Amino acid sequence: MLDHRFPYAKEIIETVIENAYIWIVIVDADGKIIYMNENYCRFCEVTKEEVVGKHVTEVIENTRMHIVAKTGDEEIADLQYIRGNYMIANRIPIFADGKIVGAFGTVMFRDTKEWSEMNSHVRHHLSSIQSFIEQQEVTGAKYTLNDIHSNSATMSELKEKVKSIAATDSSVLIRGESGTGKELFAHSIHLLSHRSEGPFVKVNCGAIPEQLLESELFGYEDGAFTGAKKGGKKGKFQQANGGTIFLDEIGDMSLHMQVKLLRVLQEKEVEPIGGNRTIPLDVRVITATNRPLEELMKTNDFRSDLYYRISVIPLFIPPLRDRMADLETLVRYFIKKVSLRTGKRISMIHEDVMETLHQYHWQGNIRELENIIEAAIHLAKTDVITLEAVPEYIKNRPIYHSDMKVNSLKEMLAQAEKNILIRTIQKHAGDKRMAAKELEISKSSMYEKIQKYGLT
Known part of the structure; x- marks a missing residue:
């Protein structure tokens, strides 16, 4: 019963319930709908007038509300498949005078993707807490988005993109010049994902000799080759099982190793050197490179099928x-x-x-x-x-200097123009329209030159 001291209590409560982020349904002891808020009705493509009095099973797919109203056993955070989406639902019995009179149901997250993204968002804020830092040290990942210091709109957008993709298991290819912080983003993706408590294993593909890279990645069995460690050795993929493997400098990998890596990614299993059994894998793959993979594909130095396998989600870190x-x-x-x-x-x-x-x-x-x-x-x-x-x-770097590798006046003039463009754009903190205004050229000319010199 509403308190008479608050004359608008009924209107306030109705407004809150109708506009709540969660979806709400209430049934009586027989499982018939007493109330269903507007948001839930809209999703189920029904009206409030239509559903009142109907049995809940006629309106909501795979519901258990009528069961809870009969047993009195609450069900918290249960997955429920409705209209092509998995919902995370709570069902709570309602008691009055010592008996069950109905049940109250809510959907807090409208699908598992929404839950995963919220989970990533929470993990981002938890990353500053010491206990979470200690967990990072155990798993092998230690950098979060908080360690990527920036103030630009470009980087803010990139961080938001990382938060949204972290919840998935899709492969990520991180592109960018040396020194831009590609590894920091790989760590951050892992720590924002549902795999954050699993291992984070990193491998520098360019720093390991080709003849050792296969055993390093895939491991080997006892006696697989001369000098093999007794008892064999787990490869990096096995070590990363249940977590994330980060393959840095993937563009430096030989074609021979690219073929073997592609098979592992396709089959989701690994066969150690000298072994006759395959080991199933549950590993998310993040790769990084500063090399132009598209050009390498044209010269057949990088396999296109591997490229498309690792670049499901591309990330570019600007210089x-x-x-x-x-x-x-x-x-x-x-x-x-x-x-x-x-x-x-x-x-x-x-x-x-x-x-x-x-x-x-x-x-x-x-x-x-x-x-x-x-x-x-x-x-x-x-x-x-x-x-x-x-x-x-x-200090005092000239527009043109003698160590530039140019062979003609045309090349020297082009290099000088490029340097002037770079400095002017820098001066205006990346604002290309302001740079064009200072140089007294049109906006279209500015963008033509930017494209010409690859300054995008």
Whole structure:
């Protein structure tokens, strides 16, 4: 009974229930619908007037509401398949005067994808808690999206994309230049996924000699070859079972190994060297490269069938020069990080230094920036980083310099034009329209030149 002290209580409660994020249904002791909120009716393609008085099984597919109304046993977080979607449903009996008079049902997440995405979102916020950090150390993954310091809209969009894809088991191919932080994104995807408590195993395909890579990835049985470890050895894929394997520098893998890897990915099983049995795998695969795989496919140096297998979800990490809005955020972070490690106090960085950093091309991306900040902190004579402490090679770089590999005036002019475009775009923090305005060229000309020099 509603309290008379609140004259609008009935209207408030009805509004809340009708607009609740969850879907709601109430049945009587016989399983007949007493109430069903508008959102649930809309999903089931019925009206509230139609459903009231009907048995719940006539309206909701695979329902158990009538069973709960009879047994009095509540059912929490039960999967229910309705109209092509799995729902996560709660069913709670209603008692009055010591007997069951009905049941109350809710759907908190409208399908399992929605639940997974919410789970990823929660994990993202939990990543700052110490207990979660300890878990990361056990599984092998240690970086989260919180470790990717940025301020640009591009990176914000990329992080949101990572949160949405983490919930899936699809293969991810991370593209980007060296030093852009591809590995940090691989760690983050794993830790935001339902596999976060499983192992995270990383392999640098370019750092392991080809003759050893097969045994490293797939393992071997006892006596498989001369020098084999007694008892055999588990490969990286087996070690990653139930979790994620991260294959870095996948573009450096030989064609011979590409064939073997493709078979493992297709069959979802691995056969150790020297073995006569296959081992089933449950592994999510994340790969990364800085090499142009499309060009390698044209020259038959990378298999197209493997490419399509590993690039179900492509992620591109932009170079630092294309997201200069992140520069100051990164500089502050690296100053704090290096200062804590070295014990040297730095209170500020001179504006001339920041201007120089904005003008630099950043071939080595984030990794190069961290190295430059570390060097500057060591070389700073006071608690302020000045130009004197900055490495010489990044200061006063000419538009054209003698170490450029060009053979003609045409090439030199093209290189000079490219460098001018890069510096002007950097100056305006990636705003290409402002850069075009400063250079007094049309917007269409700017985009033609950007495409010409591959500056997208």
